Amino acid sequence: MQERVVIVGGGLAGLAAAVGLAARGCRVTVVEARPRWGGRASxxxxxxxxxxxxxxxxxxxxxxxxxxxxxxxxxxxxxxxRESQLWFIGPDGRSSDFAASSWLPAPLHLFPAFLRLKYLSTYEKWRLAWGLRALARVDPAKCGTEPFSAWLKRHQQPPTLIERFWHVVLVSALSETLDRIDISHARKVFVDAFLRSHSGWEVWIPRGALHDLYGDQLSKSLVSMGVDLRLRAGVQQLTVADGRVRGVTLRDGQPIEADHVVLAVPHHLAVPLLPANLKDDAGLRRIEQLxxxxxxxxxxxxxxxxxxxxxxxxxxxxxxxxxxxxxxxxxxxxxxxxxxxxxxxxxxxxxxxxxxxxxxxxxxxxxxxxxxxxxxxxxxxxxxxxxxxxxxSVMPGVEALRPPQQTAIPNLQLAGDWTRTGWPSTMEGAVRSGFLAAENILRHCGRPESIVVADLATSWLSKLAFGL
Ligand SMILES: Cc1cc2nc3c(=O)[nH]c(=O)nc-3n(C[C@H](O)[C@H](O)[C@H](O)COP(=O)(O)OP(=O)(O)OC[C@H]3O[C@@H](n4cnc5c(N)ncnc54)[C@H](O)[C@@H]3O)c2cc1C
Structure with missing residues (x-):
């Protein structure tokens, strides 16, 4: 028998859950309030x-x-x-080309590029190397609630280096200022993008508008997998009986029955939709602090x-x-x-x-x-x-506030870039959350399977140098 899954929200988290489940034989319906897919990437x-x-x-x-x-x-x-070359424009307007060496293994592959940065002094580059090494060796589980700005000062990073390097990379990657960034998230950016592998830092840019990326072809692929896609179908409430979610009711009153529901809406919209018996759940109440x-x-x-x-x-x-x-x-x-x-x-x-x-x-x-x-x-x-x-906001201590995908109701999953994925709130974080929610559903159906794909392989030298 095919399990019926309703996914609320057609952002990347919901769409990823849909593909993960439809490819494994579930009957999936995605309901999205707006007239288009892609959520915040629109x-x-x-x-x-x-x-x-x-x-x-x-x-x-x-x-x-x-x-x-x-x-x-x-x-x-x-x-x-795929872009394998970046251009950093220093305060004096001079451009520094940034590309990896083709023959040096990670983490040395970007070493020549860092040396070429014209707007950092030799002393700052030396401090940077020292800072990156110290950051890679931080245990993410023991970061506490110290803001990353304090960590940088504690590790003697000069103010110009903080402004011209750490700030530049992290504000773009994490969309937050250094005083509001958790150390483990800062570490993740540098380890995953710069230190672990040869290609983690490369930038992938849509060739056209996001509308093209998350438009017709995406719908066509999902429909060909049997997914029922419904736009302009906002969910009014989840239907709950006997401690289980039975489906959803759309804003126009139409009910849709389901064996499993994935709530893949932004955190501030998820809270009002949660069933009454979950509203007192201590873990879920922390969502309100995000x-x-x-x-x-x-x-x-x-x-x-x-x-x-x-x-x-x-x-x-x-x-x-x-x-x-x-x-x-x-x-x-x-x-x-x-x-x-x-x-x-x-x-x-x-x-x-x-x-x-x-x-x-x-x-x-x-x-x-x-x-x-x-x-x-x-x-x-x-x-x-x-x-x-x-x-x-990946504020210090944020991981303790992010809920896992599995709620206390066995057949209700959360998904979204704000749920606990270990990743910042990005398209990657959203897709991971959808895959994780789908994995939970498959486990409940007695068909456990891994959907999340592996990180890039860690180079032998990064393992040796940083124990990654
Ligand atoms: C300006 C901006 C720039 C960004 N830049 C980047 C970037 O460069 N790289 C990167 O990786 N990430 C970037 N992001 C973040 C990225 O867009 C998000 O992390 C990701 O799209 C989140 O996907 P999601 O599915 O978790 O949530 P959302 O995209 O928010 O999707 C949730 C969906 O749920 C729907 N919904 C809400 N309530 C209901 C309801 N009651 N019924 C039915 N549907 C409902 C919403 O309409 C929405 O479509 C950026 C975001 C913004 C806004």
Whole structure:
């Protein structure tokens, strides 16, 4: 008999749970309140240009093995571009190319790239090597509640190094400021992306809008696996009887029966949907203490091509990462020979309170100081999009607040980037949570199977040097 599973929420967590279960013979229905898939990783039509743009540029790293696996399963992996070269623009505007040595094993593969960073002194690079080594040796289980900013000071990291390196990498990766980052999460970024393997740091960027990535092809793949996909189908409540979830009731009153339910909605929306008998569960009550961080993206349409590189990381500026949309025939037509840029500002609390025009002007001036073509071009159109609940704040001690996927009700699973995955709130974290929820359901059905795929293999030298 096929188990009926209803998944509430069509973000990456819900979609990953769907593929994991449908591929193993479950009868899966995904109900999503909005008219599109992808949740927070979404696009919308800019009314002025008529172009489909993302709420914010999303990227994944090479160490995001489950997200990349999910994309392969959905046959959307060809819509991602692998970038093996980064450009860091120092405070003086000089560019430092960042790429791995092809012949040095991890963790030495990025050593020449770090040496080439023009905006760090030799002393700072030496302190950085020492800091990275100390961080890799931290036991994540014993991090306590010390903020990462305090750890950096305790490990004699100079202020300029903190501002130009640690801040730059972590704010982009974790969407939080250093005083609000748990040490274990900071460690995870550097270990998984930089130290463990040769390709963990590589950046995977969608070739087009997120709407293309999580659009028709994704739906086609899920439907071909027998998944019943329902958009504009918000869930009003879960139906519970005799200590088990019996299904869900949609906002239009329609009931859907289920043997298992996966609640894959954001944490602040999950709490009101939880059955009454779970509301006093001490573990689940901690969900209410979770906090979120905002991310802003500044969208700029210029009348000509202004950026000489596809993307760049900006050091010691309000603008953190700039992306030029890859030129496709459709884009070139829509932008009439111009260029569309997106500037990402993570943990954007400060800019969020300022007038938009002022922030846009500052961003354009920062870009023009680096690339004079920006100052010579005409800015045809601009806008800022801020997602206030973009990512879970990985505050010190956050892991104790994140619930596991399995709730006290055997046939009710939670999923979402905010549940306990060991990963920060990212597309990888979301996919992992969905796979973990699916694994729990299979276990209840007496068919235990591993769905989460392995991390990248640890190089022999990283094992030797850091005991990873
Ligand atoms: C601006 C921004 C930039 C980001 N950048 C990156 C990045 O570069 N790299 C990266 O890896 N991650 C990034 N993220 C994070 C990433 O988008 C999320 O971690 C991930 O998409 C979360 O997926 P999820 O499925 O857990 O949750 P969500 O995407 O929030 O999905 C939950 C879904 O549940 C639906 N829902 C809610 N209530 C109901 C209901 N009652 N009934 C039915 N459906 C309901 C919602 O509509 C939503 O579609 C970014 C996020 C934002 C906002």
């Amino acid at each position: 696009s919308f039509v800019d009314q002025t240009t008529g172009e489909t743009i993302d709420n914010c540029q999303h990227v994944a790293l090479g160490c995001c093995t489950n997200f990349l696996h999910f994309c392969r399963l959905m046959q959307i992996d060809s819509l991602l571009q 906090e979120d961080a905002p991310i802003s993206s500044v969208h700029l349409w210029f009348d000509r091509v202004v950026l000489p590189v596809p993307h760049a990381t900006l050091v010691s500026r309000v603008s953190q990462w700039v992306f030029a949309r890859p030129a496709s025939a459709a884009d070139a037509k829509a932008t009439s020979g111009g260029q569309y840029l997106q500037v990402v500002i993570s943990a954007s609390r400060e800019v969020d309170g300022r007038p938009q025009a002022e922030v846009i002007q500052q961003v354009v001036e920062e870009l023009a100081a680096i690339w004079p073509a920006v100052g010579e071009a005409t800015l045809r159109h601009s806008r800022i999009v801020t997602e206030h609940r973009a990512a879970l």
